[in-house]
Amino acid sequence: MLNIYGLTLIGVGLMAGLFTRVSLIGGMVLLAFYYLSHPPLPLLSYSMPSEGSYLIVNKTLIELFSMAVLLVFPTWHRIGIDRLLKIS
Amino acid sequence: MGMKDDKNKNTDKGDQKAIGPKVKMDRRDVLKGIATLPIFGAFAYSYYKRRSHEHLLKSNLRRGIGLSYDAPAPAYPSVARDNQIRLGIIGCGIRGTQLLRAAGFAHPAWMEEVKANAAVNRHDKRYEEYLAQEDLNVVITGVCDVFDVHAGTAMEAAVNSQKEGSSRSSVTQPKRYRHYQELIAADDVDAVIIATPDHWHGPMTIEAARHGKHVYVEKPLTWTVEETYEVRKVIKDSGVIFQLGHQGRQTESYIKAREAVEAGLLGNVSLIEVCTNRNDPNGAWVYPIHPDANPNTIDWKQFIGPAPWHDFSLERFFRWRCWWDYSTGLNGDLLTHEYDAVNQIMKVGIPHSAMSSGGIYFYKDGRTVPDTLQVAYEFPKKDLTMLYSATLSSGKYRPKLFMGHDACMEVSDRLVVTAEEQSTRYKNKIISGEIDPRYPIYNYTPGKKDVDAVTSATEQYFASRGLLYSYRDGKRVDTTYLHIAEWLDCIRSGQQPSCDIDQAFEEAMTAHMATISYHEKRMVFWDEDKELITL
Numbered sequence: 001m002l003n004i005y006g007l008t009l010i011g012v013g014l015m016a017g018l019f020t021r022v023s024l025i026g027g028m029v030l031l032a033f034y035y036l037s038h039p040p041l042p043l044l045s046y047s048m049p050s051e052g053s054y055l056i057v058n059k060t061l062i063e064l065f066s067m068a069v070l071l072v073f074p075t076w077h078r079i080g081i082d083r084l085l086k087i088s
Numbered sequence: 089m090g091m092k093d094d095k096n097k098n099t100d101k102g103d104q105k106a107i108g109p110k111v112k113m114d115r116r117d118v119l120k121g122i123a124t125l126p127i128f129g130a131f132a133y134s135y136y137k138r139r140s141h142e143h144l145l146k147s148n149l150r151r152g153i154g155l156s157y158d159a160p161a162p163a164y165p166s167v168a169r170d171n172q173i174r175l176g177i178i179g180c181g182i183r184g185t186q187l188l189r190a191a192g193f194a195h196p197a198w199m200e201e202v203k204a205n206a207a208v209n210r211h212d213k214r215y216e217e218y219l220a221q222e223d224l225n226v227v228i229t230g231v232c233d234v235f236d237v238h239a240g241t242a243m244e245a246a247v248n249s250q251k252e253g254s255s256r257s258s259v260t261q262p263k264r265y266r267h268y269q270e271l272i273a274a275d276d277v278d279a280v281i282i283a284t285p286d287h288w289h290g291p292m293t294i295e296a297a298r299h300g301k302h303v304y305v306e307k308p309l310t311w312t313v314e315e316t317y318e319v320r321k322v323i324k325d326s327g328v329i330f331q332l333g334h335q336g337r338q339t340e341s342y343i344k345a346r347e348a349v350e351a352g353l354l355g356n357v358s359l360i361e362v363c364t365n366r367n368d369p370n371g372a373w374v375y376p377i378h379p380d381a382n383p384n385t386i387d388w389k390q391f392i393g394p395a396p397w398h399d400f401s402l403e404r405f406f407r408w409r410c411w412w413d414y415s416t417g418l419n420g421d422l423l424t425h426e427y428d429a430v431n432q433i434m435k436v437g438i439p440h441s442a443m444s445s446g447g448i449y450f451y452k453d454g455r456t457v458p459d460t461l462q463v464a465y466e467f468p469k470k471d472l473t474m475l476y477s478a479t480l481s482s483g484k485y486r487p488k489l490f491m492g493h494d495a496c497m498e499v500s501d502r503l504v505v506t507a508e509e510q511s512t513r514y515k516n517k518i519i520s521g522e523i524d525p526r527y528p529i530y531n532y533t534p535g536k537k538d539v540d541a542v543t544s545a546t547e548q549y550f551a552s553r554g555l556l557y558s559y560r561d562g563k564r565v566d567t568t569y570l571h572i573a574e575w576l577d578c579i580r581s582g583q584q585p586s587c588d589i590d591q592a593f594e595e596a597m598t599a600h601m602a603t604i605s606y607h608e609k610r611m612v613f614w615d616e617d618k619e620l621i622t623l
């Protein structure tokens with residue numbers, strides 16, 4: 001449940017540019033969890049069918065890095081509700 | 089969503105007014121601040137469009153196919169189980185124990201085992217499912233087995249009344265019979281379950297029917313061609329209720345497959361491919377030998393019965409399926425299941441010809457029956473060929489495939505129909521894009537009531553497990569229980585069960601044709617008028 005609400009709130013936040021920094025950090029934490037729940041270690045295979053568990057070319061990891069880029073090069077004080085709220 | 093956006097805008101404006109005097113906020117700030125909100129509108133609009141498009145496709149497809157996603161109607165009306173039926177069981181080995189359980193008599197040790205297992209593994213539903221079986225109002229009054237240990241376990245199972253929530257008020261102590269003829273002749277036995285080696289199926293069925301006892305016999309119906317005629321005659325003359333143990337008759341996906349064929353979804357089916365793939369000693373009939381088995385605990389002479397004499401052998405007793413002397417090999421054990429499913433779905437009847445080949449290629453343990461076998465059956469009147477392909481030393485899963493000109497149907501515990509790209513029937517729909525030959529046009533997963541164009545990998549993974557089960561009202565049920573229950577209900581109502589003697593006759597002759605062809609190394613034919621297998 002926490003996952004569902006967390007994901008929804010993060011998604012809304014990122015789309016609206018609202019509390020962007022918190023949403024980005026929250027999103028990165030969740031993605032890190034997803035990545036670590038199927039750690040791409042040798043001799044470890046997960047019993048559920050999944051899209052695969054790759055070391056680097058992994059969509060979860062790539063998404064996580066993209067969010068890190070957004071965090072480092074912030075735009076929310078330019079466009080988004082954060083501008084109205086004067087969050088920078 | 090649009091309204092919500094407006095609301096947000098209003099609130100934003102309100103905020104702006106409230107904080108207006110303190111913070112300077114110009115028009116540019118507001119515009120840039122709310123610039124992201126239209127994204128929600130665009131997102132909601134495209135989501136709605138996509139959903140309604142998918143919905144339209146699905147409902148068009150659903151109407152166009154003409155085959156419902158409802159669970160099949162019950163094969164027979166439900167019967168009041170007021171009068172108690174007294175059962176005798178002959179043959180209490182691996183299958184006999186399972187049949188007893190299906191009738192509501194699980195062995196206490198098994199109950200404890202599955203109960204303990206369910207406590208640590210919540211995916212193990214065996215205990216729960218056993219408890220969910222309806223009380224069939226039967227008692228076991230007679231038990232017969234030539235091996236003392238097996239007879240003893242069956243006796244323990246027969247008095248087991250620990251089924252929680254059971255309405256069984258009294259426990260009947262069954263009598264152990266040393267000889268099957270005594271059990272059949274007993275006055276307190278109304279019906280018998282026969283789960284002996286193949287060479288005994290025919291003689292015991294005949295004996296039971298002559299005594300007016302209803303019969304549930306394991307497949308195959310018979311061990312020789314000759315006794316098949318006699319079994320059919322005696323069953324018909326006596327009027328007893330007969331059921332052959334092909335529990336696949338109860339599998340929901342098979343029943344839906346029959347509906348799919350009747351609805352003409354497949355077009356002309358020219359080829360049916362059915363298979364057996366096993367890759368473990370147990371699957372190859374190398375069953376464990378009981379430590380207490382010896383000439384004193386086994387009535388060897390009775391075991392041999394109509395079979396050619398052989399000196400006492402524990403291997404032959406426990407692994408009897410490996411010898412033609414007592415068994416019908418892959419043909420009787422596993423081909424019959426596949427054939428019966430095809431006969432249930434397509435009503436093919438006895439084939440015009442059979443040609444089989446194979447050999448003992450892996451289990452060179454002294455067996456006489458092949459471990460690898462292929463049979464080609466021709467049904468010229470139905471314009472189709474049925475191929476059976478089996479190996480006991482490779483486990484690669486192959487579904488039952490019904491290959492039609494218009495669509496191909498895969499039958500397992502699920503049912504998947506995929507249109508053929510060159511189909512005549514679906515030509516216009518394929519051109520219009522309503523049907524995509526890459527995806528199933530009909531995908532029936534029992535217990536699931538919706539159109540399911542592409543099931544997720546996770547669901548497929550779980551659905552492909554456990555062919556032993558069917559579904560009723562969305563609940564998983566043991567097919568053997570359903571099959572036994574159908575037989576008992578038919579005894580009460582006087583109706584014919586789904587795998588009656590006519591179906592059984594067709595099953596037996598079809599299997600015998602494959603066996604004769606294997607031995608003779610040539611094609612054998614079925615003379616429909618004379619009802620004879622000819623070379």
